[in-house]
Structures are given as C-alpha cells and as structure tokens.
Amino acid sequence: MRKPITILVSIDSNSILLGARHFKNYLINRLEHYNLTELVDVLETGSLGRYDQGVLFLLLPDNKMYGIKDTNDIELFVEEQLLKGRPVKELIVEEIQTPKSVEAKKVTEEERIVLKRAGKIDPKNIEEYIAFDGYQGFAKALEMKPSEIVNELKASGLRGRGGAGFPTGLKWEFTMNVNAPEKFIICNADEGEPGTFKDRLIMEGDPHSVIEGMLIAGYTVGASKGYVYIRGEYFESVDNLRNAIAQAYEYGLLGENILDSGFSFDLTVRLGAGAYVCGEETALIESIEGKSGRPRLKPPYPPVKGLFQKPTVVNNVETFASVPAIVLKGAEWFKSFGTPSSPGTKVFSLCGNLVRRGIVEAPMGTTVADLIFKYGGGIEGGKMLKMVQTGGAAGTFIKADEINIPLDFDSFKNHGASLGSGVILAIDDSHCAVDVALNLMEFFAHESCGKCTPCREGTRLIVNILREFSKGRGTLEMLDNLYDIAYTMQNSAFCGLGQSVPVPLTSILDRFRDEFEAHIGADTCPVGVCRFDKKKKKARK
Amino acid sequence: MPSSKCEGHEKLYAELDSYINSVKDQPGVLINVLHRAQELFGYLSEETQQHVAEKLNLPLSQVYGVVTFYNFFSTKPKGKHQIKVCLGTACYVKGADRVLDRLKEELGVDLDEPTKDGDFSIHAVRCLGACSMAPVVLVGERDFYGKVTPDEVSKIIEKYKEE
Ligand SMILES: Cc1cc2nc3c(=O)[nH]c(=O)nc-3n(C[C@H](O)[C@H](O)[C@H](O)COP(=O)(O)O)c2cc1C
Ligand code: SF4
Ligand code: FES
Numbered sequence: 001m002r003k004p005i006t007i008l009v010s011i012d013s014n015s016i017l018l019g020a021r022h023f024k025n026y027l028i029n030r031l032e033h034y035n036l037t038e039l040v041d042v043l044e045t046g047s048l049g050r051y052d053q054g055v056l057f058l059l060l061p062d063n064k065m066y067g068i069k070d071t072n073d074i075e076l077f078v079e080e081q082l083l084k085g086r087p088v089k090e091l092i093v094e095e096i097q098t099p100k101s102v103e104a105k106k107v108t109e110e111e112r113i114v115l116k117r118a119g120k121i122d123p124k125n126i127e128e129y130i131a132f133d134g135y136q137g138f139a140k141a142l143e144m145k146p147s148e149i150v151n152e153l154k155a156s157g158l159r160g161r162g163g164a165g166f167p168t169g170l171k172w173e174f175t176m177n178v179n180a181p182e183k184f185i186i187c188n189a190d191e192g193e194p195g196t197f198k199d200r201l202i203m204e205g206d207p208h209s210v211i212e213g214m215l216i217a218g219y220t221v222g223a224s225k226g227y228v229y230i231r232g233e234y235f236e237s238v239d240n241l242r243n244a245i246a247q248a249y250e251y252g253l254l255g256e257n258i259l260d261s262g263f264s265f266d267l268t269v270r271l272g273a274g275a276y277v278c279g280e281e282t283a284l285i286e287s288i289e290g291k292s293g294r295p296r297l298k299p300p301y302p303p304v305k306g307l308f309q310k311p312t313v314v315n316n317v318e319t320f321a322s323v324p325a326i327v328l329k330g331a332e333w334f335k336s337f338g339t340p341s342s343p344g345t346k347v348f349s350l351c352g353n354l355v356r357r358g359i360v361e362a363p364m365g366t367t368v369a370d371l372i373f374k375y376g377g378g379i380e381g382g383k384m385l386k387m388v389q390t391g392g393a394a395g396t397f398i399k400a401d402e403i404n405i406p407l408d409f410d411s412f413k414n415h416g417a418s419l420g421s422g423v424i425l426a427i428d429d430s431h432c433a434v435d436v437a438l439n440l441m442e443f444f445a446h447e448s449c450g451k452c453t454p455c456r457e458g459t460r461l462i463v464n465i466l467r468e469f470s471k472g473r474g475t476l477e478m479l480d481n482l483y484d485i486a487y488t489m490q491n492s493a494f495c496g497l498g499q500s501v502p503v504p505l506t507s508i509l510d511r512f513r514d515e516f517e518a519h520i521g522a523d524t525c526p527v528g529v530c531r532f533d534k535k536k537k538k539a540r541k
Numbered sequence: 542m543p544s545s546k547c548e549g550h551e552k553l554y555a556e557l558d559s560y561i562n563s564v565k566d567q568p569g570v571l572i573n574v575l576h577r578a579q580e581l582f583g584y585l586s587e588e589t590q591q592h593v594a595e596k597l598n599l600p601l602s603q604v605y606g607v608v609t610f611y612n613f614f615s616t617k618p619k620g621k622h623q624i625k626v627c628l629g630t631a632c633y634v635k636g637a638d639r640v641l642d643r644l645k646e647e648l649g650v651d652l653d654e655p656t657k658d659g660d661f662s663i664h665a666v667r668c669l670g671a672c673s674m675a676p677v678v679l680v681g682e683r684d685f686y687g688k689v690t691p692d693e694v695s696k697i698i699e700k701y702k703e704e
Contacts, residue, residue: 014673014687016685017674017677194631234670270572272613273614274611275669276667357673438632507649
C-alpha cells in the first residue's frame with residue numbers, strides 16, 4: 001500500500017552528478033526528523049530528461065514538480081510544502097511548452113511513447129511497470145500470429161532508431177521467414193555515439209519496455225534466446241536491466257513456457273568493452289561471440305546469418321522500446337505522430353552549448369530550431385549559435401541559418417542534415433571550425449579498428465592535415481586532399497564507420513570553407529582558438 | 542608484486558575462478574570474464590591473461606588479441622586512481638581540454654603515465670553518456686563528476702589523496 005503522499009526522486013546517471021542520491025537521503029532524514037515517514041513515501045524514478053533546474057522531485061498526488069539544487073531547497077520544500085501545504089513557487093519547475101511545428105502533431109506529455117513511464121514509475125519495480133500498461137503489448141502479441149505482428153509493424157512504418165533507419169517490420173520478416181532451429185534477438189545498447197545518451201536513460205528509467213520489445217521480437221521471429229549488449233561503462237543501466245530481467249523471470253515473463261503459451265525465451269546481459277565500432281551490428285555480434293569486435297563482410301546480413309551463424313534480429317534500445325505500444329495500440333495510432341515517411345516520435349539528446357541539456361521526446365519532423373530554442377532554451381552565456389552537428393559523430397554539420405530543417409529519416413536526402421541517433425550538438429561562436437573538426441577526426445582515427453586500409457590510413461591522414469591547419473601551416477592543396485581522402489573512404493572503406501567519416505568532414509569543410517582558408521598563411525587563428533606554431537611563422541618571414 | 546602469486550593474489554584468483562566456473566558453459570563469455578578479472582586486479586597482466594586462457598580453454602593469442610583490441614582493458618598497471626576525462630565532442634565544446642590541461646599541470650604527468658607515487662594517472666576517453674553534465678570526469682570506475690571547471694580539479698584530486 002502506498003502512503004497518502006509520494007515523492008518521486010528522479011535518479012539517473014546524469015542527475016546523480018547533480019547530487020540526486022545525496023538529496024534523496026537528506027530528504028528521508030528530514031522526513032524522519034518531522035515524523036512524516038508514515039505519511040510520505042520516497043521512491044526512485046528514472047529520467048525526466050531535464051537537468052537545468054537541479055534534481056527533480058515529483059510530488060504526488062499534487063503532480064507538482066520541484067527542482068532541488070541544494071539541501072536548503074529540501075528544508076524549504078519539507079517545511080513549506082509538506083508541513084504547511086504551501087507550494088514553494090520559486091522551486092516549482094514549469095513544464096516546457098511543446099512546440100507545434102508545421103508537419104508534426106503536438107505531443108503532450110501524456111502522448112509520449114518511449115519515455116511515457118520514465119520519471120513516473122520506479123524502474124526497479126516490475127509491478128509499477130505492469131500497472132502502467134506493462135507487458136500488455138506482449139500479452140496481445142501472444143494472441144496474434146507472427147505474420148500479423150509483422151504486418152502491423154510494417155503498416156506502422158517504424159524504422160530503426162539506431163541510426164540507419166531500416167524498417168523494423170521488414171527486418172523481422174526476413175528472420176521470421178528463415179527456417180532455422182535456432183535464432184537470436186540482440187538489443188544494441190552499445191551507445192557509443194558521442195553526444196548520445198538516450199538509450200542509457202531509457203534503460204535506467206524503463207528497463208522493462210526493452211525486455212517487452214525483445215520478447216515480442218522473439219515470439220514473432222521464433223527465437224528463444226536474447227542478448228542485451230550494453231556499454232561496460234553504463235553501470236546503472238546494467239544494474240537496472242539485470243534487476244528487471246531477474247524480476248521478469250520471477251513473474252514468469254521470461255524462461256520456459258511463458259504465460260502457458262508454449263513460447264520460451266531467455267535473456268542475458270553482455271558487456272561491451274569500449275570500442276565504438278562494436279556498435280556496428282556485425283562487429284557487435286563478433287564481440288558477443290567473445291572475439292575482437294571487427295565488422296564482418298555483408299551480405300550475408302544478420303537477419304539471415306548472424307550470431308553463431310544463426311538468423312539474428314539486431315535492434316536499437318529505442319526501437320525495442322517503441323514496439324509494445326505499437327502492438328497494443330495499433331499502427332494507425334502510431335502513424336498519428338510524426339511525418340508520413342517517418343511516423344512516431346524520436347528521443348533526442350540535446351547537448352553542447354545549450355541552456356537546457358538533456359533528453360526530450362518529440363515528434364519526427366520537429367525542426368532543429370525548435371529543439372534548440374524551445375526545448376533546449378537557446379544558447380547559454382549570451383553567445384551566438386555558430387553551428388549544429390545533428391545525428392551524432394557521423395552526422396552532418398549545419399550552419400546557424402539552416403536550422404529550420406525538420407528532422408526525420410529523409411532530412412539528409414532533402415536538406416543535408418542527418419537524423420542519425422538523434423543528437424543535437426549546439427556549438428557557439430567561441431569555437432573554431434578547424435578545431436572542432438580536428439577533435440572529431442581524432443575520435444575516428446582512434447576508433448578505426450584497423451581492419452581496412454582506407455579507414456586506418458585515411459583517418460590518420462585527415463588528422464595530420466587538420467593538425468597542420470590548427471598550427472597555421474595549412475595550404476589550399478591540403479584542403480583538396482581532404483576531399484580526395486573523403487571520396488576514397490566513402491567508396492572503399494569496409495564498414496559503416498569508415499564510410500561515414502566523410503559525412504561530418506565534408507559538411508564542415510563545405511560550410512566553413514572561408515574559416516579554413518582564413519587559417520592559411522595567417523598569423524593567428526581567426527577565432528582565437530588554435531595555437532599557431534610560432535617558430536614556423538618566423539621561418540616563413 | 543604482480544609476477545608472483547602472493548597471498549592476496551591467490552584470493553583474487555579464487556574469486557575469479559568461481560566466476561569463471563559459473564559462466565564457462567556459455568559460449569563467448571571471454572569478454573565478461575576479462576571485465577571481472579580487471580575489476581579484481583586493476584589490469585590484465587600476462588599472468589592473468591594466461592590464467593584466463595587456460596581456464597576457458599582458449600589459445601593465449603586469442604585472449605591477448607581481445608585484450609588489446611578493446612579500450613577498456615589495460616595490460617599495464619595504471620595509477621591507483623585513474624582519472625578519465627571525456628573528450629567527446631559535447632564535453633570538448635564545454636571546455637574539457639582546459640580541464641585536461643589543468644589536470645596534467647597539477648599532477649605533473651602526461652596522458653597514460655602514472656604519477657611517481659603511483660597514486661594517479663590521467664586518461665582521455667570518449668563520450669561517457671552523461672553529456673548533459675559536460676564536461677565530465679570519471680575517477681576509478683564509478684565516481685563521476687559533472688560540469689567540472691579547471692579550478693575544481695585540485696579539489697577533486699585532494700579527495701583521493703586523503704584516503
Ligand atoms: C560505427 C557504427 C556504430 C554504430 N553504433 C550503434 C550504436 O551505438 N547503437 C545502435 O543501436 N546502432 C549502432 N549502429 C547501427 C547498427 O549497425 C545497426 O544498424 C542498428 O543497431 C540496427 O538497429 P535499428 O534498426 O533498431 O536501428 C552503428 C553503426 C556503425 C556503422
Ligand atoms: S572502415 Fe574502419 S572501422 Fe570499419 S572495418 Fe575498416 S578500419 Fe575497421
Ligand atoms: S561527450 Fe562527454 S559525456 Fe558525452
């Protein structure tokens with residue numbers, strides 16, 4: 001039985017850094033002090049995606065959200081709100097008004113799909129998940145024929161949220177149609193894309209939604225074993241997911257003959273070990289097999305020949321978390337969000353020089369401008385927006401005057417801005433394009449797995465050239481050279497990592513060519529960021 | 542010392558073995574076992590790798606190949622407290638490089654080399670998935686610090702010196 005008042009403390013890997021654990025303990029201590037423990041329950045919940053107002057306390061049944069920045073705020077909250085019933089206005093957090101964009105339908109909080117429960121339920125308690133529509137999509141799936149589920153998914157237009165946007169229904173259909181005694185389901189939770197932290201917060205805030213999506217996948221394609229491949233550094237995600245899996249076994253939702261349906265499914269967590277390329281699905285499969293995570297030649301594709309050479313469905317965390325609601329509520333409902341070619345919502349990771357950094361779920365087709373100014377609160381410190389990288393490390397750079405682009409799976413084709421994994425990285429005008437490009441390319445050079453020459457050597461050469469620019473020693477030939485290397489990599493690199501390096505590189509070169517040229521033969525970096533090599537300059541004079 | 546199995550080490554090996562026995566029938570568990578081993582020993586010495594290879598019935602070359610492929614694994618002892626600075630783009634544009642410079646200055650070492658007393662080492666890492674708290678510093682495996690400014694660096698170091 002719950003007590004009359006509940007306080008949900010939003011605890012996730014980001015809010016812990018704001019002191020969430022400490023605040024929770026402090027709150028409990030204060031409640032004991034005032035003998036309020038009989039009346040008030042303090043529970044943990046997952047991420048609400050906002051961090052700009054401190055740690056969020058959700059007060060129920062009042063449904064008031066408090067932003068707690070220090071222990072004084074807690075004193076005030078307890079003394080005024082709890083003891084005297086007087087809301088503390090200055091600590092109450094306003095909901096962000098969800099923007100309406102031309103094509104996109106308005107999503108109010110109640111219409112969230114993937115983050116519906118995060119921040120509302122205790123992620124460590126399966127009963128709260130079940131009370132909130134949990135495992136009902138799966139229960140409905142068990143009454144359906146696998147082909148009916150595939151058809152529903154195809155009709156919904158759900159496309160993979162891991163970056164490539166492949167239609168999920170079609171992927172499952174391939175695996176369903178292969179006749180094999182053993183098949184696998186893998187959840188790709190490697191999330192190595194710099195700037196992306198959405199999968200982590202889904203797993204921390206609502207781990208059962210991922211398990212439910214994987215169960216539906218297993219039933220649909222005829223697989224009886226699943227793996228969740230999680231980044232080794234994501235301790236909270238690993239803990240929450242392991243705990244959720246144990247509870248699902250306890251409730252008979254995993255294991256043998258689930259809910260007397262004759263369907264059996266086992267689920268295990270596997271840890272990644274810090275290699276970006278392991279997010280690529282075939283490299284990930286190699287890694288689960290216990291080997292170095294170097295990509296395999298495709299075809300054959302995983303849906304036909306994957307883990308241990310068996311048919312394997314690999315999907316992203318957010319993709320799996322979207323499935324239960326689609327099965328439960330139907331394709332038509334899902335299509336009422338987003339754009340015709342990219343239905344549904346997308347979880348965006350907002351980061352960089354923004355006032356409000358965090359995650360937000362918005363309809364597909366929301367513009368970059370809305371994400372930055374309405375959700376992200378604009379640029380911090382009174383500076384100006386200079387550029388935005390959308391989609392992740394392998395995504396495109398766009399200039400400040402291009403941000404009215406709506407983001408969906410077609411926006412790369414139509415507007416040259418990638419959706420990718422949903423990162424919005426805002427960069428203000430104190431940063432230099434050469435320096436930003438160098439930092440990013442050093443990342444790729446470090447993460448190139450070395451299997452093929454175009455990528456291993458290409459990324460090294462790119463870094464060398466950009467270093468020359470950042471020292472004031474760049475030339476026009478070098479610029480041309482960068483384009484040549486990009487062209488070669490795009491056409492001959494072995495896997496998606498090497499093939500996609502040219503996307504950020506050429507987009508920043510195209511858009512900031514004048515800034516690159518202004519580094520040539522100059523005495524100082526035009527933005528004042530790069531440290532030019534003094535010796536060299538003297539030699540030239 | 543790492544080369545001879547002293548008493549403390551024997552206990553750790555016993556712990557590792559009991560973990561290995563609980564998972565060794567699953568295919569492809571090598572990486573999970575190495576995670577556990579590094580957690581126990583702090584790094585993966587040749588001896589530890591040899592031990593894992595024998596227990597899992599794998600060629601040493603395969604174990605070595607895997608250990609050197611993944612950033613997470615280390616074959617050399619690091620500082621007692623490893624300070625990892627995220628240089629992912631989101632942290633970089635929030636001044637992670639200045640935090641890194643200050644750390645190097647305060648501890649008087651370059652990247653990946655332990656301090657003379659062996660207490661600290663500094664490492665550059667990729668995005669840690671806490672980008673809203675950029676720039677992010679991680680000490681050891683679990684102590685995260687967010688929105689770190691160069692001036693806070695000495696305070697963070699101090700915390701670990703006292704122990
Ligand atoms: C270098 C590289 C890194 C990738 N990293 C990830 C990742 O971290 N998470 C992810 O879900 N997909 C990642 N992908 C995409 C996967 O290969 C695959 O397309 C995806 O997991 C399929 O799931 P989806 O259809 O649900 O998106 C990456 C691809 C490449 C080439
Ligand atoms: S493109 Fe890069 S990451 Fe991919 S196989 Fe080649 S070297 Fe490895
Ligand atoms: S870029 Fe540093 S935590 Fe993501």
